[in-house]
Every structure is written in structure tokens, then in C-alpha cells.
Amino acid sequence: MRFVVTAGPTRETIDPVRFISNRSSGKMGYAIAEAAIAAGHAVTLISGPASVAPPENTQFISITTSDELHDAVHSATQGCDVLVMCAAVSDYKPSKVGTGKMKKRKTPFALELIPTRDILASLPKENRRYLVVGFAAETHDLETNAQKKLVEKNCDMIVANDVSKADSGMESDENAVTIFFRNGESKTISRRSKKIIARELVKIISKMSEKCLTKKSG
Numbered sequence: 101m102r103f104v105v106t107a108g109p110t111r112e113t114i115d116p117v118r119f120i121s122n123r124s125s126g127k128m129g130y131a132i133a134e135a136a137i138a139a140g141h142a143v144t145l146i147s148g149p150a151s152v153a154p155p156e157n158t159q160f161i162s163i164t165t166s167d168e169l170h171d172a173v174h175s176a177t178q179g180c181d182v183l184v185m186c187a188a189v190s191d192y193k194p195s196k197v198g199t200g201k202m203k204k205r206k207t208p209f210a211l212e213l214i215p216t217r218d219i220l221a222s223l224p225k226e227n228r229r230y231l232v233v234g235f236a237a238e239t240h241d242l243e244t245n246a247q248k249k250l251v252e253k254n255c256d257m258i259v260a261n262d263v264s265k266a267d268s269g270m271e272s273d274e275n276a277v278t279i280f281f282r283n284g285e286s287k288t289i290s291r292r293s294k295k296i297i298a299r300e301l302v303k304i305i306s307k308m309s310e311k312c313l314t315k316k317s318g
Contacts, residue, residue: 101309102180103136104230105129106173106187108148110166114211115198123270124188126150128235131298132184133158139302144180146172148187151271166190166216173219177230182309183223184233186259188270190216220253231256231309233301239264246280257281257308259301279304 107129111119126147133145134155144159146169154160161176163169166189177183192213220234234255236246239262246260261277263270276291279301287304289297 101182101306102142102144103133103182103184104144104146104173104176104180105133105136105184106146106169107133108150109188110148110169110190110216111164112166112190112193112216113197114194115200115202117201120190120193120213121149122188122190124148124150125152125271127152127271127273128275128294128298129184129186130154131294132186132301135295135298135302138299139306141302141306144176146176146187166193166219170217170219170222174222177223180230182231182233182305184235184305185220186235188237189219192216218253220249220255223254225254231305231312233305234258236260237263237270242278243280243286246278250280250282255282256312257305277301281308 108126109121109124111121113119130152133143136143137155137157145154146161146163148163161172163172169187193216195212195214223232232255234249234253236249236258238245238260242260242262246258250258258280259277261275273293274291275294275297277297278286278288280286289300
């Protein structure tokens with residue numbers, strides 16, 4: 101199978117030296133890419149600035165902004181079997197980008213933000229030929245928010261994790277996730293290393309993708 105995996109944060113430029121971003125390290129997405137390669141799949145890894153090196157034997161595409169990620173995803177998914185949207189995409193970006201460094205002021209300063217493009221929502225909804233795996237990083241109401249995203253973003257499955265804990269999730273080497281499927285079923289993987297979780301996720305994703313491919317060819 102051909103996997104397309106997104107990972108890491110995006111950065112939205114404020115001026116030449118400042119940007120809006122988040123705490124994503126890229127470790128979970130990179131672990132998924134590595135596990136998919138180990139399982140014999142072809143992998144395209146699209147990543148924002150991450151704290152880890154990309155695995156060997158992957159087609160690596162480096163991006164910085166959410167707009168760059170949007171374009172890279174739409175290009176890479178042509179002919180793929182699985183899209184894993186693990187990247188932590190900025191929800192907002194500055195409405196204007198300064199051409200020079202803004203100087204510090206002694207008075208309050210307001211930065212106007214506008215929504216970034218919703219990449220999951222922009223994917224084809226009819227006759228889509230690949231499996232879409234979304235991720236939901238939540239600090240509260242994990243199941244409710246993940247189930248809502250699963251339906252609204254037309255994903256085939258959602259991997260949700262609680263990022264409110266300091267020793268798990270973003271920037272950590274460990275994670276704990278709950279996977280929600282469109283048929284109402286769910287599966288929880290308790291806290292362990294992201295590499296182990298990634299291997300389990302790739303097994304689940306591969307099995308699900310094989311079923312979908314069998315149905316389409318039948």
C-alpha cells in the first residue's frame with residue numbers, strides 16, 4: 101500500500117522573525133511513517149518543522165505553513181491508499197504578514213487572525229479512493245469532540261489523544277490514544293511509547309484499508 105503521512109506543526113508567519121505555531125514535535129507522525137515502512141508499505145511523509153529526523157526510505161516533503169501542507173496533501177494523495185493526517189495544523193494565521201520586523205511597543209497590541217484552510221474538510225467526499233485517518237488532540241471531552249470531528253470531517257477513523265497531560269502526547273515520547281471508527285466501534289491503546297502505538301495503528305489501518313480495497317474490487 102501507499103501511505104501518505106502528515107506530521108509536525110505548521111508555522112504561520114507574523115513577520116520575518118516571528119510566527120504562530122504549536123507544541124507538536126512530529127514524533128507520532130514520524131513513528132507512524134517508520135512503522136508503515138517496516139511493514140513493507142511505500143510512504144510519503146509530509147512534515148512541518150519537527151524535532152526528529154525523518155525515517156529512511158521515505159519520500160520526504162518539507163512544508164512550513166498550513167497552505168503549503170494543504171497543497172502538498174492534495175498532490176500526494178493522487179493514487180495513494182491511506183492518508184494519515186497526524187500533523188498539528190494551525191487553526192489561525194495572521195491576516196497580514198509584516199515585511200519587516202515589528203518593533204516592541206509600550207502600548208497593547210492586537211494581532212488580527214483569520215482561519216486557515218481546513219485540509220480534512222477539503223478532501224473529496226464522493227468516490228474517494230483512499231482511507232482517511234484523522235487525529236484529534238483534545239484537552240477535554242475527548243470522546244465527544246473526536247466523534248464530532250469523525251463525522252464532520254468525513255474521516256474513516258479518528259485517533260484521539262488527551263494532550264492536557266505533561267507526560268504524554270505533545271513533545272513526549274509516549275502517548276495514549278482511543279481510535280473511533282465510523283461504525284460506532286472504538287479501541288483504546290493505553291499509555292506506551294509512540295513507536296509501539298504507531299506499529300499497532302499501522303496494523304489496524306492496513307487491515308481496514310484492505311477491507312475497503314476488497315469491497316471496491318468486488
